[in-house]
Amino acid sequence: MNKEKKFILPEKEIPTQWYNIMADMKNKPKPLLNPATREAIKPEDLYPVFNEECSKQELNTTDVWIDIPEEVRDKYKIYRSTPMVRAYELEKALDTPAHIYFKNESVSPVGSHKLNSALAQAYYCKKQGITNITTETGAGQWGTALSFAAKAFGLELAVYMVKISFEQKPYRRSLMQAWGAHVIASPSMSTKAGRKILTENPKYQGSLGTAISEAIELALQTTNCKYTLGSVLNHVALHQTVIGLEAEKQMEMADDYPDVVIGCFGGGSNFSGISFPFMRHKINGDNNTRFVAAEPSSCPKLTRGVFQYDFGDEAGYTPLFPMYTLGHQFQPAHIHAGGLRYHGAGQIVSQLMNDNLMEAMDIPQLESFDAGILFAQTEGILPAPESNHAIAAAIREAKKAKEEGTKKTILFNLSGHGFVDMTAYDQYLSGDLTNYFLSDNDITKTTDLLEKII
Amino acid sequence: MNKEKKFILPEKEIPTQWYNIMADMKNKPKPLLNPATREAIKPEDLYPVFNEECSKQELNTTDVWIDIPEEVRDKYKIYRSTPMVRAYELEKALDTPAHIYFKNESVSPVGSHKLNSALAQAYYCKKQGITNITTETGAGQWGTALSFAAKAFGLELAVYMVKISFEQKPYRRSLMQAWGAHVIASPSMSTKAGRKILTENPKYQGSLGTAISEAIELALQTTNCKYTLGSVLNHVALHQTVIGLEAEKQMEMADDYPDVVIGCFGGGSNFSGISFPFMRHKINGDNNTRFVAAEPSSCPKLTRGVFQYDFGDEAGYTPLFPMYTLGHQFQPAHIHAGGLRYHGAGQIVSQLMNDNLMEAMDIPQLESFDAGILFAQTEGILPAPESNHAIAAAIREAKKAKEEGTKKTILFNLSGHGFVDMTAYDQYLSGDLTNYFLSDNDITKTTDLLEKII
Numbered sequence: 001m002n003k004e005k006k007f008i009l010p011e012k013e014i015p016t017q018w019y020n021i022m023a024d025m026k027n028k029p030k031p032l033l034n035p036a037t038r039e040a041i042k043p044e045d046l047y048p049v050f051n052e053e054c055s056k057q058e059l060n061t062t063d064v065w066i067d068i069p070e071e072v073r074d075k076y077k078i079y080r081s082t083p084m085v086r087a088y089e090l091e092k093a094l095d096t097p098a099h100i101y102f103k104n105e106s107v108s109p110v111g112s113h114k115l116n117s118a119l120a121q122a123y124y125c126k127k128q129g130i131t132n133i134t135t136e137t138g139a140g141q142w143g144t145a146l147s148f149a150a151k152a153f154g155l156e157l158a159v160y161m162v163k164i165s166f167e168q169k170p171y172r173r174s175l176m177q178a179w180g181a182h183v184i185a186s187p188s189m190s191t192k193a194g195r196k197i198l199t200e201n202p203k204y205q206g207s208l209g210t211a212i213s214e215a216i217e218l219a220l221q222t223t224n225c226k227y228t229l230g231s232v233l234n235h236v237a238l239h240q241t242v243i244g245l246e247a248e249k250q251m252e253m254a255d256d257y258p259d260v261v262i263g264c265f266g267g268g269s270n271f272s273g274i275s276f277p278f279m280r281h282k283i284n285g286d287n288n289t290r291f292v293a294a295e296p297s298s299c300p301k302l303t304r305g306v307f308q309y310d311f312g313d314e315a316g317y318t319p320l321f322p323m324y325t326l327g328h329q330f331q332p333a334h335i336h337a338g339g340l341r342y343h344g345a346g347q348i349v350s351q352l353m354n355d356n357l358m359e360a361m362d363i364p365q366l367e368s369f370d371a372g373i374l375f376a377q378t379e380g381i382l383p384a385p386e387s388n389h390a391i392a393a394a395i396r397e398a399k400k401a402k403e404e405g406t407k408k409t410i411l412f413n414l415s416g417h418g419f420v421d422m423t424a425y426d427q428y429l430s431g432d433l434t435n436y437f438l439s440d441n442d443i444t445k446t447t448d449l450l451e452k453i454i
Numbered sequence: 455m456n457k458e459k460k461f462i463l464p465e466k467e468i469p470t471q472w473y474n475i476m477a478d479m480k481n482k483p484k485p486l487l488n489p490a491t492r493e494a495i496k497p498e499d500l501y502p503v504f505n506e507e508c509s510k511q512e513l514n515t516t517d518v519w520i521d522i523p524e525e526v527r528d529k530y531k532i533y534r535s536t537p538m539v540r541a542y543e544l545e546k547a548l549d550t551p552a553h554i555y556f557k558n559e560s561v562s563p564v565g566s567h568k569l570n571s572a573l574a575q576a577y578y579c580k581k582q583g584i585t586n587i588t589t590e591t592g593a594g595q596w597g598t599a600l601s602f603a604a605k606a607f608g609l610e611l612a613v614y615m616v617k618i619s620f621e622q623k624p625y626r627r628s629l630m631q632a633w634g635a636h637v638i639a640s641p642s643m644s645t646k647a648g649r650k651i652l653t654e655n656p657k658y659q660g661s662l663g664t665a666i667s668e669a670i671e672l673a674l675q676t677t678n679c680k681y682t683l684g685s686v687l688n689h690v691a692l693h694q695t696v697i698g699l700e701a702e703k704q705m706e707m708a709d710d711y712p713d714v715v716i717g718c719f720g721g722g723s724n725f726s727g728i729s730f731p732f733m734r735h736k737i738n739g740d741n742n743t744r745f746v747a748a749e750p751s752s753c754p755k756l757t758r759g760v761f762q763y764d765f766g767d768e769a770g771y772t773p774l775f776p777m778y779t780l781g782h783q784f785q786p787a788h789i790h791a792g793g794l795r796y797h798g799a800g801q802i803v804s805q806l807m808n809d810n811l812m813e814a815m816d817i818p819q820l821e822s823f824d825a826g827i828l829f830a831q832t833e834g835i836l837p838a839p840e841s842n843h844a845i846a847a848a849i850r851e852a853k854k855a856k857e858e859g860t861k862k863t864i865l866f867n868l869s870g871h872g873f874v875d876m877t878a879y880d881q882y883l884s885g886d887l888t889n890y891f892l893s894d895n896d897i898t899k900t901t902d903l904l905e906k907i908i
Contacts, residue, residue, distance in 0.1 A: 004465045005531040006714065011458045055690035077459040078834050087607075107561050151775070151831045152543075176697035177880050178830055232528075304857075351768035376632055377605045380532050419565065419873035422625035425632050 005088065007250040009081035016071060017065040020057075021276040021348060022234065024283050027346040027355055028061050029234075029338040030454070033309060038453075041319050044439040046263075049216055049227045053124040066238060068120075069127075075119045075152055079108045080242065084250035084411075086373075089378035091398070097257060097407045098401040100394060103274060106381060110175075112416030113270045114145035114230050121228045122149035128148070132225035134218045136160040136186065136211030138266075139338030139386065140172030141416055142230030147179035152291050160186035160214045163206035165338050171420045182447050186211040193217050193315040200217035208342050209314030211330055212239035216317045231267030232312060232346045236446035240273025241271035243413060251411070258411035259288055260397055264389040265302065265360065266339045268346040274413035282357060291358035293349070294341045294393035296368070298436035299332040301325055302353055302360035304443055309453040310344055322454060323350045327446030333436035335365050336424035343446075363392045365434040369428040371395050373417070384416035385424050388407045459542060463535035463694075466693050468527060469549050470520040473695040474511075475730040475802060477738050483661075483801040484690075484776035484908070487763060492907075495773050496781040503670055503681045507578040511689035520692060523581075529573045533562045534696065538704035538865075543832035545852070552855040552862045553710060554848060557701045557728060559869050560835060564629075566870030567724045568599035568684055571693035575682045576603035585677040588672045590614040590640065590665030592628030593792030593840065594869055595683030597721055601633035603815065614668045619792050625874045640665040647671055647769040652847045662796050663768030663782055670771045685721030685793075686766060686775075690782035694727025696866060702731050705865070714734055714851055716866035718843040718863035719747035719814065720793045722800040728867035729812070730861065736811060745812035747803070747845035749795045750822070752890035753786040756807055756814035757778055758897055763907040764798055776908060777804045781900030788879035789819050789891035791839040791870055797900075818889040819845045823882040825849050826872065838870035 022028060031040035046055035057066065068076075095334040105113035125133055133155050137143025143159040150157035159181050166185040176183050186206050187194040193213035199206055204210075210230070219227035223311060230236060244261075251257055261278050263271030275291045282289055295301055301324045309324040312318035325344035326332075332341040345353065352358050372388035374395070375381065383391060394412040401408040418425065427433050485494035500509035511520060522530075536639060541554040541667045543830035551865060559567035579587055587609050591597025599614040604611035613635050620627060620639040640660050645666035651658055651788050658664075666683070683690060698715075705711055715732050717725030736743055747756055755778045764779040766772035773828040779798035780786075786795040799807070806812050826842035828849070829835065846868040855862040872879065881887050 005463060005528075008462055011460060036706070050626075073460075148834050152657075152834070170880065173871070174876040174880040174883065175836065177883050178827060178836055178876075180831060373632060376602075377634060380602050380606070382563070382629065382632055417626070417873075419629075420876070422628040422874070427559075427586075428623065428629040429628065429631050 002253060002255050005086055005342040007084045007253045008247055009246060010156065010354060011077055013249060014080050015068065015242050015245040016073065017067055018238045018279065019245060019277050020060060020066055020238055021280065022061040023064040023353065023413040024280050026283065027351060032347065033320040035316065035320050039341050041409045049219060051124045051128050051130060053385060054121060054235040057238055058233060072120050072123050077243065081246045082107050084247055086254065087379050091380045093374060094395065094398050094402065095399040096402045097405065098225070098398040098410055100398055101254070101411045102412065102414045103243055103414060105419035106245060110145040110148050112141040112384065113240060113243060113273060113413070114142045115149065116242050116273065117230065117236045117269065118145040119152065119237040122146065122153040122155055125155060125226055130155070130224055130226050132156045132222055133228050134158045134159055134215040134225060135228045135230065137216045138162045138165060138208045138341060139357050140165055140169050140420070141339055143181070143385070144172060144175050146228060147181035147232070150181045157181040158218060159183045160188065160211040162186055162208060162211050162338065165335055168423060169420065175420065186214050188214060191217040194285045197347050207314060207331060209324065212313035213315035213317050216313065230342070231269040234348055235348060236269050237272035237276065237348055241276050242267050243273035243276030244275060247411060257407050258406045260290040260292060260410050262292045262390050262410065262412035264340060265295040266386065267342045268349045270297055270413050270415040272346070272349060279357060285380035292338060292393055293358060293360045295360055295388040296335055296337055296389060297362045297364045298438065299326065299341055300362040300406070300438065301343060301345050303362045305446045306450065307350060307354055307454060308450045310450055312344065319389060321347055323347060324353055325447070326443060327449055329449060330446040335436060336421065337368065337389060339386040339452055340389065361396070362392050363389045365433060366435050366440065368392045369433060377430060381414065382416045382418040383414060385421050387415045390415070411416040456707060456709045459540055461538045461707045463700060463703055465531055467556040467703060468530055468534050469522065469699040470527065470670065471521055472692045473699060473731050473734065474514060474520055474692055475519055475734065476515040477518040479805065479857060480737065481583050483805040486801065487774040489774050503673060505575070505582050505584060505680050506577060508689045511692055512687055514863065524576055526574050528575045535700045536561050538701055539706065540813040541833050543589045544590065544829060547832045548849065548852050548856065550852040551858045553854040553857065553862055554852055555708070556868045557865065558695055559697060559724070559867060564599040564602050565873065566599065566838065567593040567694060567697060567727060568596045569603065570696050570727065571684065571690045571723065572599040572603035574693045576600065576607040576609055579609060579680050580607040584609070584678055584680050586610045586676055587682050588612045588669040588679060589682045589684065590662060592616045592619060592662045592671045592795060594619055594623055594874065595793055595838070598626060598629050599633070600682060600684070601630040601635035606633045611635040612644065612672060614665040615636045616640055616665050616792065616857060618788060622877060623874065628714045629874065634791045642668060645671040654689055661785060662766060666767035667769035667771050668766065686798070688800065688802055690723050690862050691726035691730065691800060691802055694723050695730050697727035698729060698731030701728060701865060710863050712865035713862045714744040714746060714748045714864050716748060716844050716847045716864065718794060718840045718869060721796045721804045723868050724869040726800070726803060732775035733811060744845055747812060747814040748843040749814055750789055750791055751816045752772070752789050752892065753795055753820045754816040755797060755799050755818045756894070760901045760907060761804060761808055766798065771775050775801055777801060777906060778807055779901070780897060781903055783903060784900040786834065787813045789890060790875065791822065791898060792839040792841060794843065797860065805818045815847050815850070817843045819887060820889050822846045823887060827843050835868065836872045837868060841874050844869070853903070
């Protein structure tokens with residue numbers, strides 16, 4: 001056992017390929033469907049909205065390994081490899097026999113793992129000759145990452161930011177502007193989708209679903225412009241596998257191996273990133289590692305949603321996705337982990353969940369902040385509210401190990417830091433935060449609206 | 455020449471000793487004086503205020519190397535070694551033949567280099583059986599660092615935060631509270647020094663000098679309590695040399711050597727940290743590297759102050775320091791680089807300045823933010839407003855290298871990130887920031903009040 005605290009790979013060990021789990025899955029994800037014809041989507045159906053390379057990656061179920069373009073890998077060198085850290089102080093505080101490791105994606109210059117896919121998407125757009133891109137952002141982490149990525153590859157970017165975040169997180173907005181992006185509060189009057197919602201409900205505080213509709217609409221109406229998305233989609237999960245591929249080598253350096261791998265769960269980007277490279281060994285029957293997605297109790301699509309075809313956005317501009325979903329009209333409570341307020345899980349994760357290759361835990365808001373503060377006071381890093389869910393799940397696992405008196409190795413992904421989320425901590429420390437729980441009726445209200453296709 | 459972008463040392467290469475430049479200096483710093491007797495201060499004179507080990511380090515002019523306690527080095531492993539990065543993208547944007555490297559102290563969990571000394575000071579207090587510590591903070595970076603360090607070693611901490619920062623930087627305050635510190639706006643009614651100032655000027659927005667007076671007073675009046683300081687003092691500079699010692703090894707990895715080393719300058723902590731280990735070779739006559747302190751035009755003690763004995767705080771509780779100073783009653787403009795708003799330079803730096811072993815540059819506020827934004831848009835990291843001064847100085851040097859057509863290797867210290875300073879960037883991006891320049895009269899108003907001792 002290597003007793004060092006921090007494991008970092010040399011530059012030459014930064015992965016040169018991403019891992020495409022779809023090629024290894026025995027049950028492939030069910031296809032995306034054209035909502036009008038119910039026919040399976042082909043790459044060229046996605047070209048009007050996405051760049052061509054990402055469109056192909058989205059539907060690629062055959063190539064296990066996809067080369068990381070040298071231009072992207074060169075930008076990765078700014079912050080990768082990210083450290084994998086043994087959380088000795090947290091272990092001590094919990095008095096647990098478990099080994100707890102975390103992969104620290106918060107050291108990326110934008111403060112989260114989102115940059116891993118932002119750089120790839122911006123690069124592919126640039127390569128295709130595209131000049132303008134659009135996106136949406138909830139908590140602001142994806143928008144922040146894409147702002148730097150767009151600047152790095154010389155693209156103009158418009159970001160639709162969910163209105164409640166736009167107002168509650170002025171620091172996030174300024175961050176995106178510092179990197180040169182145009183930021184618009186959503187719903188806005190700049191799109192048909194936004195105008196419709198604002199007319200029906202002028203005080204609507206926005207949602208990721210609405211912001212996605214607006215960003216797609218702007219991309220379709222702008223010359224030489226494509227849309228980009230920071231989670232849910234298969235090509236995003238693909239780019240994020242750089243996290244788990246590094247962690248796998250770092251676990252070797254530590255001379256250890258995870259019994260359980262944990263990521264917080266919004267649309268699936270950081271969970272997929274840390275998990276898939278380890279999961280390939282489970283799919284191949286080589287081990288029996290557990291994979292845990294930690295989602296908020298207020299938005300529990302994996303633990304309480306239905307597995308059904310649904311739209312990715314509120315207005316219904318996207319294809320139909322086979323997903324664990326709460327229904328695309330579900331309006332989550334305003335928890336501070338804005339990045340986890342999404343109604344559905346990606347296509348791959350949903351299939352893996354259905355096949356029992358992974359599991360999910362739902363975490364109440366207060367438990368997540370308890371975990372985040374304990375982590376800050378032991379390991380020093382103040383986590384993003386999203387990441388707090390992964391920490392809370394890791395703490396549950398470590399406590400169970402103590403109760404059962406078993407040795408257990410836990411690896412979780414620290415998806416980002418919380419420096420730009422201090423309003424949330426301020427509320428927590430003042431005792432003003434609450435939990436949000438849902439009745440069965442809260443859930444069936446929107447899931448019952450879904451057509452039964454699966 | 456090693457073409458990698460990022461240079462990181464393995465854990466075993468984290469320094470085991472700090473470098474004490476006083477032992478190598480040919481002209482030792484002039485002594486600290488007791489203001490009443492005018493006698494040179496001895497370590498035991500400092501014991502009422504500081505822990506004993508730091509008091510000894512403060513006056514140690516004989517030992518070149520001081521062991522880093524294993525407990526402190528163990529905490530360093532959380533974030534050290536910090537990366538030294540070649541700023542290829544910034545070089546490209548400036549079209550300069552210069553090589554620009556930066557040491558990235560912003561990856562520390564508190565976001566700045568301040569943790570290097572905070573951990574040492576907290577540890578020495580703990581070891582001495584002290585239970586409570588006090589300090590002051592201006593911009594908030596020192597207070598943040600000490601909050602985590604106090605928690606890490608199980609001490610109670612009270613932080614006097616300069617009132618204007620307390621109000622303008624609620625995120626900083628919450629950060630300190632998340633790590634468990636008690637934060638009080640200064641001037642406050644909790645001390646005699648604070649009450650006096652508030653009575654004379656109820657609207658006074660505070661200064662570092664006042665906050666220091668309050669923190670010292672509270673320490674003196676509390677059982678088993680010591681005061682700690684984040685800059686200016688010799689033992690703080692000593693602890694920060696871990697930065698330059700790492701950078702020296704990293705320069706070897708890069709197969710390069712700096713012609714000029716740059717740090718922003720408030721009281722001297724990060725400048726000393728990056729510079730002193732390289733400067734020992736200049737003192738020994740082995741090379742002729744230049745050392746540049748980058749200070750704000752609004753607080754130009756090195757470029758326009760006088761070399762004279764002065765108090766370290768506003769109320770006159772400290773010994774008399776031999777320092778380049780604007781006078782302890784100087785009230786700097788409210789620039790956003792709060793950490794650089796201090797009236798004097800430390801004892802060592804002042805002597806080095808006087809002996810022409812280093813030089814200084816003053817940077818207007820707008821130039822500093824221009825530099826910070828260019829750095830963010832090229833290298834990805836959004837710097838602290840303080841660090842922007844070092845970047846601006848590095849850019850001046852790189853432009854000069856281009857004009858002169860000379861190859862030059864520049865190393866600067868990125869002392870911290872700007873995630874908690876977005877209000878400043880917001881003002882800059884909105885065009886609301888201004889420069890502050892001083893007339894000669896602005897300076898002599900307070901320097902003329904100083905007694906002529908040197």
